[in-house]
Amino acid sequence: MSRRITGPEIERLIQLLARLPGLGPRSARRAALHLVKNREKLLGPLAASLKETEEKVLVCSSCGGIDTVDPCTICTDDRRDASIICVVEEVGDLWALERAGALNALYHVLGGTLSAIEGVGPDDLNIPSLISRCGPGSPVKEVIIAVNATVEGQATAHYITDRLKDFDLTVSRLAHGVPVGGELDYLDEGTLSAAMRQRRPF
Amino acid sequence: MQWSDEGIILGVKRHGETSVIADVLTRDHGRYLGLVRGGRSRVQRPVLQAGNSVAAVWRARIEDHLGGFVLEPVKLRAASIMDDPFRLAGLMTLTALAQLLPEREAHRRLHEASLLVLDQLEADGVWPALLVRWEMGLLEELGFGLDIAQCAATGAREGLAYVSPKTGRAVSLEAGEPWKDRLLALPAFLGTEGGSPDRADIQAGFKLTGYFLERHVMGPRGVAMPEARDRVLGNL
Numbered sequence: 001m002s003r004r005i006t007g008p009e010i011e012r013l014i015q016l017l018a019r020l021p022g023l024g025p026r027s028a029r030r031a032a033l034h035l036v037k038n039r040e041k042l043l044g045p046l047a048a049s050l051k052e053t054e055e056k057v058l059v060c061s062s063c064g065g066i067d068t069v070d071p072c073t074i075c076t077d078d079r080r081d082a083s084i085i086c087v088v089e090e091v092g093d094l095w096a097l098e099r100a101g102a103l104n105a106l107y108h109v110l111g112g113t114l115s116a117i118e119g120v121g122p123d124d125l126n127i128p129s130l131i132s133r134c135g136p137g138s139p140v141k142e143v144i145i146a147v148n149a150t151v152e153g154q155a156t157a158h159y160i161t162d163r164l165k166d167f168d169l170t171v172s173r174l175a176h177g178v179p180v181g182g183e184l185d186y187l188d189e190g191t192l193s194a195a196m197r198q199r200r201p202f
Numbered sequence: 203m204q205w206s207d208e209g210i211i212l213g214v215k216r217h218g219e220t221s222v223i224a225d226v227l228t229r230d231h232g233r234y235l236g237l238v239r240g241g242r243s244r245v246q247r248p249v250l251q252a253g254n255s256v257a258a259v260w261r262a263r264i265e266d267h268l269g270g271f272v273l274e275p276v277k278l279r280a281a282s283i284m285d286d287p288f289r290l291a292g293l294m295t296l297t298a299l300a301q302l303l304p305e306r307e308a309h310r311r312l313h314e315a316s317l318l319v320l321d322q323l324e325a326d327g328v329w330p331a332l333l334v335r336w337e338m339g340l341l342e343e344l345g346f347g348l349d350i351a352q353c354a355a356t357g358a359r360e361g362l363a364y365v366s367p368k369t370g371r372a373v374s375l376e377a378g379e380p381w382k383d384r385l386l387a388l389p390a391f392l393g394t395e396g397g398s399p400d401r402a403d404i405q406a407g408f409k410l411t412g413y414f415l416e417r418h419v420m421g422p423r424g425v426a427m428p429e430a431r432d433r434v435l436g437n438l
Contacts, residue, residue, distance in 0.1 A: 114429070115213075
């Protein structure tokens with residue numbers, strides 16, 4: 001029979017922390033202990049921040065991104081090139097591209113990919129709003145489809161390309177090939193073939 | 203419990219942060235699901251794409267358990283098919299429909315046929331007609347095979363032009379003439395005479411198999427035909 005070593009409040013905190021990505025029961029216990037030990041410096045501000053975020057977090061009605069204002073900070077940033085929309089699967093992908101600083105454009109978050117196995121169809125994704133963002137009178141001249149190089153991701157990319165074919169804009173996609181630091185010997189055949197097909201002159 | 207087999211990846215579902223549950227059509231053990239630990243890693247993800255051939259080792263403490271897979275790449279076709287929307291739709295149609303097979307029941311002929319279609323998809327060959335034949339094979343494996351060897355009315359083995367939507371049996375051109383509006387067309391390439399099909403033949407073939415798949419498989423299960431199949435038909 002297991003004996004309880006803390007009160008129900010701390011047990012509850014450990015249980016909730018264990019549900020976060022990257023944390024298991026042991027690491028959640030350590031995190032909880034760290035929070036409790038640093039009650040003033042960490043636990044209080046974290047609780048306040050969580051509460052504030054919970055009250056204010058919104059999904060952007062324009063791009064589907066996450067922010068505390070609607071339209072989101074990215075959509076209202078007039079320094080960005082509004083003629084380019086970069087389409088991504090998830091908010092995490094948007095944040096990854098922003099971290100890289102590779103693009104100064106607007107984004108559109110699909111919220112997933114078409115998937116027969118998961119039962120996700122075009123109507124379950126944020127595709128109609130993308131089409132309306134690119135419609136007549138829109139400043140959009142290019143749509144970059146930055147979805148994952150998976151069967152489902154590429155099927156989604158082809159579907160979007162098909163839906164946008166009648167619009168006066170360029171649809172492009174990310175290149176597939178050798179990652180930085182990648183050693184050819186360790187790459188899968190598919191990536192190597194794609195890299196070879198998409199080679200370019202020096 | 204442990205076995206090794208060759209298989210085709212039909213799809214994967216996320217499981218936790220690092221693992222996936224793979225759906226694999228194996229040659230001798232049929233369609234099997236299994237947990238792939240580290241299935242979301244950079245090394246495993248290219249392997250775990252639908253349509254790829256793998257060497258599979260399945261292990262479980264008890265046979266009824268979900269079990270775990272260790273999957274090694276044998277032939278990675280998905281990457282070369284992904285760029286082409288038409289061929290990708292063919293791949294997704296095959297892998298989605300193969301998931302209608304019951305689990306843990308060997309379907310060796312359909313496994314062989316799947317490999318043939320996938321190889322033709324990769325080589326950009328005559329895969330649409332083969333996919334129609336594969337759907338015929340799927341119906342047969344599911345217990346709803348069409349009887350297109352001879353005419354249901356006259357017993358004739360030649361001149362078969364229709365299939366009865368009620369019985370799934372072939373009807374000859376002459377015998378079917380009075381009811382031709384209510385019968386489904388049987389394209390010559392599916393019959394005993396064979397021949398190379400044109401676009402209309404392949405469309406008729408998909409209409410035929412689609413009708414019986416809807417009636418016997420998708421309808422009773424309350425599932426929709428894969429959207430990718432419509433894209434195949436739209437691009438023929």
